Amino acid sequence: MKVFLSLAWSLLAVLAALLTGGVVLALSGYDVGEALGALFKGAFGTPNALAETLVNTTPLLLAALAVALGLRAGLFNIGVEGQFLMGGLGAVVAGYALPSLPWGLHVIVVLVAGMLAGAGWAAIPAWMKARFGAHEVITTIMFNYIAFRLVGWLVRVPLHGPGSIPQTRYVVEGARLPVLWADTRLHAGLIVALAVAAGLWWLLWHTPWGVAIRAVGLNAEASEYAGIRVVRTVVTSLALSGGLAGLAGAVQLAGVDHRLVEEGFSAGYGYDSIAVSLLGANHPFAIVPAALLFASLRSGASLMQIEADVSSQIISVLQALVILFVAAEAGLRRERELKAARKATAAAPPAAPPSSGAGLAASAGSTGQGQEA
């Protein structure tokens, strides 16, 4: 019930954002109806449009789960873009260098290779944080640039495939994710992404490791006090976050690209995923609709540009509005819940009359003043 209610509120916030976006469009002199119509048609209007939206959802979702895991552990992993790219690199090498594996196994090896590449790439800043206290926001951003240049050079020189275009060889047929919907590009990566969302939810809320991750993210000093290995948790969380980002890259490569190009493979998925994760309150399930929303804005933008002559830049404005409205709504909701919790505490039945020698129980209790001043 509570989940549906908060989902309804989020939807309302998205609608309010689209309305405000409409006002912006109107003020800019566009035909609002035509523009938003084209946006919707471009995202969901045809079977192919719908499939493309889901194709876009897949890497966004996986990358956003990577961001969410980091944030749950108190880490701002800005390096998802680079880890995504490294994941693609690992996947493409595993995808054409090992041609003799049976079909099902080969795809799995490709995905694992991408995951390991992303995890390894994130493990370096993680180690730097543990060893030298280097802040992960700085180091992971730096590692994005290193990844861009490194992959660019690898693709142009040692891994350059046949032909003059700077790109690697294509992965073999058996290393590709199967297409789910004939005549579209929709591939099985979507199922992988949804399974990872469920798995991450299970990890965070149903395993002791997940408790440790969330505890460290909320209060590292208290976690240390309670006996949690804080440094180890931070390092493994950042590496696993990088692993999920790498998996996102591997899924994109095995499902859509099938080879690595010099530039444009990650296509900003890594950066957009930060917004998606925040929009979904870093909750694996709430991130699913958030990723779908951002993917539909992405895939609807081109038709909006073609049909209504609206610059696709306006999509960035829309995305920003969505984040603003949803964040405002979430902030207000948190305030409401906190107030309700305090009132409930204040209204709790007073402690029973004192009994002699009942230890702590003999206290006459108190109300919510702990938060005052």
Place this chain on the structure above:
Amino acid sequence: MVPAVALEGITKIYPGVIANQDVDWTLEWGQIHALLGENGAGKSTLMNILYGMTVPDSGRIVLEGREVRIGSPSEAIRLGIGMVHQHFQLVGSLTVAQNVLMGMEPRRFGLVDTSASHDKVRALADQVGLPIDPAALVEDLPVGLQQRVEILKVLARDARILIFDEPTAVLTPQEIALLGQVMQRLAAEGKALVFITHKMREVQAIATHVTVMRAGRKVGVADPRRATAAELAALVVGRPLKSPPETPPSAGGATLLQVQDVSCRSARGLEALRGVSLEVKAGEIVGLIGVEGNGQSELVEVIAGLRPVSAGRILLAPRGGGAFVDLTRATPGARRTAGVGHVAEDRLRRAVIKSWSIADNLVFDRFHQLPYAKAGRLDHETIRQRGATMLARYRIKAPDAQTPVGSLSGGNQQKVVMARELDDRYHVLLIAQPTRGVDAGAAEAIHDEMRALRDRGAGVLLVTNELDELLAMSDRIGVVYHGEIVAWRARGTVTREELGRLMIGGRQTGELGTPA
């Protein structure tokens, strides 16, 4: 004479709870008026109304004979009302003068005139007898001096009615004595002071009038110079408090914890402990006291594994006997597994996760162990059941065990920590400031629980700033000064005065800066 403040028929109702019910209360010029009551008795609400943070549902506020509406703290300040907050409202990275004169800095050519600021603050400080260096950074000052800044800030805004919200909670006995003198001087100048506290001895020493509140109502007034501390406490709780049982000093059993020549550095890299040794035996409470910043906090952290030693060893006798194990390099988790529990001094920073439920906080130190985790999977049902059990057993005041700990009062948060740590899985307990910010009834209960733990054979190391608590609970008392334990005394062989002298290590009473 027209009273400084007259509150008439104040009622404030929050959904489900009556915070103030028809309260009449008068504050005269020259009074130091203590407001007593348990957490939740309504004294904070009453003062929040006076300070403009809440508006009453009904009733009148009459200030110097004139009815006023106070809609915000800035209006209250304009009307001459100031609050010395329990949690200081200071900017640590700014200087004393910048904090005191924030928003009202003297200017010169449109720029802040720093030397005039310093002169102004120095003059104000000397006038009220709270000397301080205006150029010092607030974050470099010990707590007692930070509070001076907070007081000066209020006085700089010409407050004539001053509300002190639990000002002594974080102070040492010497600092409390000095604060008392300052408050008395301000009252003698004709200002009106409100003094919120849980400590009866301070009320007797400092206050001139007492109003007691219980469950939102004013239930009595008292003359602090005639009422005894026990009478005041009974008025607050609404029943006589038991006098602490006269237990003979425990000789103690086998040694459980050995700290040998331990040294360590503080967070700032200064030497905090210089070769401290101590033992805690089974069935014994060892109390430590010292002026804040003398190393007692670091000692607890070192034993808990939260701060590395630079020299020395920490040895623990395993539960059920056997050879000592060396914990000097063990992780905090390993020490907990070995049987060392820890009630941290700073509850919210160390001991709980505010946004988590009571139930989750109760297993914070053991969620990865049976029966709370089985085969790598959390057993939420067992965690929930334990939460409900402990909620009832410790009478933690909350709707249910799923309530976030952050929404509880300080006293109830402390009960959650106590319920978790005073557990038979730990046979050595490090307990720091167990009753800080906790009302008298809850403090009594916490003390009972500590005695019960000791009587079951646990060894307790108690670190506290409360002399009364220390004297009532400890079988042996160690005085920490300058990173060393300079004296040991057995129960009943030491007076408050002697402890006070030992704590300042022969320094002048007026000199309150903490040693490096």
